[in-house]
Amino acid sequence: MSPPSVGEYLSKRDAFINDERSLRREHARLNALSDAEAQADTVVRQIRADEAKTIWTDDNENMPHVFPGMEFLTSRDLIVKTKLFNILAKMPKGALLHAHLDAMVNVRTLLRLALQHPAFHIRVPASLTAASLKTTLPEVRPRPKAEWSALSSLRDAAAGEWVPLQQARANFDPALGGPEGFDDWVVGHLTINPAEAYGTHKTTDKIWEKFANTFRVASGLIRYAPIWYPYIREFFRTSIDDGISYIEVRINFGYKTMFNAEGYDVVPAREWVRDFERALRDTQQELKDQGRQDVFHGARIIYTTIRMYTPDEMEWYLDECLALKQEFPDIIAGFDLVGHEDSLHPLIHYIQPLLRFRARQAELGLDIPFIFHAGETLGDGTPADVNLYDAILLGTKRIGHGFSLAKHPKLMEICKERGIAVEMCPISNEILRLTSSMPMHPLPIIVNHGIPVALCSDDPAVFGNMGLSYDYFQVLVASEVTGLTTLGQIARDSLEFSTLDAEAKGKALAAWEKRWQEFCNEVAALGK
Template sequence: MVRPVEELPKAHLHLHFTGSARVDTVRELADQHGLRLPDALTGDYPPQLSARDERGWFRFQRLYDAARAAVRDEDDLRRIVREAALDDAAEGSRWLELQVDPTSYAPRLGGITPALEIVLDEARSVSARSDAAQVGVIVAASRIRHPLDARTLARLAARYAGDGPGAVVGFGLSNDERRGVTEEFAPAFEIARRAGLALVPHAGELLGPTAVETTVESIHPDRVGHGVRSTEDPRVLDLVADSGIALEVCPGSNVSLGVYGSPEEVPLRAIVDRGIPVALGADDPLLFGSRLADQYTTAREELGFDDEGLAALARGSFEASRAPAEVKAAALKDIDAWLAAPAG
């Protein structure tokens, strides 16, 4: 007898813009714009992926780029934001930090500023609905672009920095972590730090503990996207724990990309037992076929977390978030109520 994970209040801190899209939406947008999608996004879905090597990552990126190309105009961007907020709320998510690189949509929308403004405006709009999660935005730079581009995005993020729905609440660094030199992105993160933004780079999924150590020491982040491979070196795991950094752990992503062979291998228990704050995330549900509630189900069914453990993970997601104080307080109270209710 267990409590439904969909009813457990959560914050979702690791969700990429295009990767959040419903597959049916991507198909509809592709038809609307006269685009042909790869078979893995149409008849042979969800795709079988692995990023253990460069070829595997190329296939993942090719599918992601094909889906992103179907998002072409203002209505499309608004639809992605709106549906992400509605889908998250249906799974118990109260607060969503949606990560977007406006560079991807700038050419068709007049630049990075109007592209970001569209996302922020729709985030404000959908957050006012009772059936949607409230949405803050993380502006993310790409490791495959020049670090000067990251500084441009950091300055843009700083201009729209704020608290609450429809504001930029964080600055990230994503894409293939085997590319780029992490230390060269530190100046961009310093711009974001001065603006009061959460610093949330990716590290430690495709690369091992050294990548996490470099990220911690050069960027001094608030959270690290993934970070799971810090468990491979006790010294790095201690560094993460002592730094007070939260890890955004995405079990579905880890398995789909071949980082671990099965859900049971994801080292969530080792991270939690070391006292490191954790926020579970879905990363890219469009390509991995698993959403936020599925990550909690995996923690329960494959990794041995009981309902008290799931509630602790949910609390950690809010405590690591930039959700408004009143949203956090209400959610933490409701997490306690979920745990106090009889299992059914």
């Protein structure tokens, strides 16, 4: 028998590749793309190829050893100069489904908000020196007026003494940089920098310690009623500016109370939710007044607490979640447990209260889906990795991170069959040392298996990936298969797998499709 011709072989080869790629979620739409979508995808692929040769090359004098999808903190300044990023910055992103509220506003904006309030005070455990500045964690919080300090600078304060934040900044030691040095010092403890991520804290345990410390500082600034509302409004504003049209944000209710305007730690969670609802209502009214009501379709809260409590203590938070759902049925979207999975309690530790929580919902006629963090780990068979099994058995609507999911073929099959979307946070995973770069991230494995994915920013105030444009960029440049049509499907799925009801979801998807076609027309025009 004569061998097949090269043409026959190439035909079989193309069919083979196409058959495997047909598993991807965007594949079913490829034959029904509008002309604008097809042209825009071609334009973006060409720009990516051109920039891979001209920007992501060792010939770059300012940054040796560069490549597409490299370490984000090192490459961010280069990313924002690319044509590709500027295109994606205008893309309608759909929903942001995995975000922690206490890390959603630029930290310099947060510090500026705090400096407007004389109630804020700051203290340090020891005197500040140039050598100790980077390792001395500030504690910031509002204080009642009767406890305001008369001290004028941190230099005048003994260890642990409170100093008014405004005075501490104005009179910060000139040898340490004066007021600007003060800002840099506080901001440094609210963020992770490249030296920490890729040098001094390059193991998962070490970087998580630094990561947790950023929240310790931020919580004292955010948990103040006069800050809470404008902080949320700023979060909504910047998200809308980045093309995000719907939000499900995780709020940590572990503190139980926040500080009121008088500086007392007495404001209960129901007031937090009420202010969130007010901020949402005011944002939507502002957009309506501008004739832009179709760009934003709301925000809801995923009630969260940290996986550090005893099962009995967890009962209290689950009961509070039920009560808040009854009072704010349209705002409370789900329940989650957060925190470092490798070192804190796994889901199985809370199995009794979690099962009772489901039963209580049935009794009360409520629907509060679990939306669990699970598999945010390098482990294989560790308790953090096994969280994936418990999350699915407990009926999780989505999986937060799911980094280790790619090690579990049966679980991936179940996620695809049941429509369990994965909230993937690629830049967060890279900075928290689960992967060294985007080409090594498991996201393409999940996408290639046809599992729905929502791209998320996780904690952008800490990582510097504000909005979603950076995460979309990193995903796009790290794969030759992924194109603009893939990103469009991810954005579409972020709305499809949200907790919006059918009517609201339909409206949000229709509005997104309209914006998407307009965006594709603009991108397609770049190739003419």
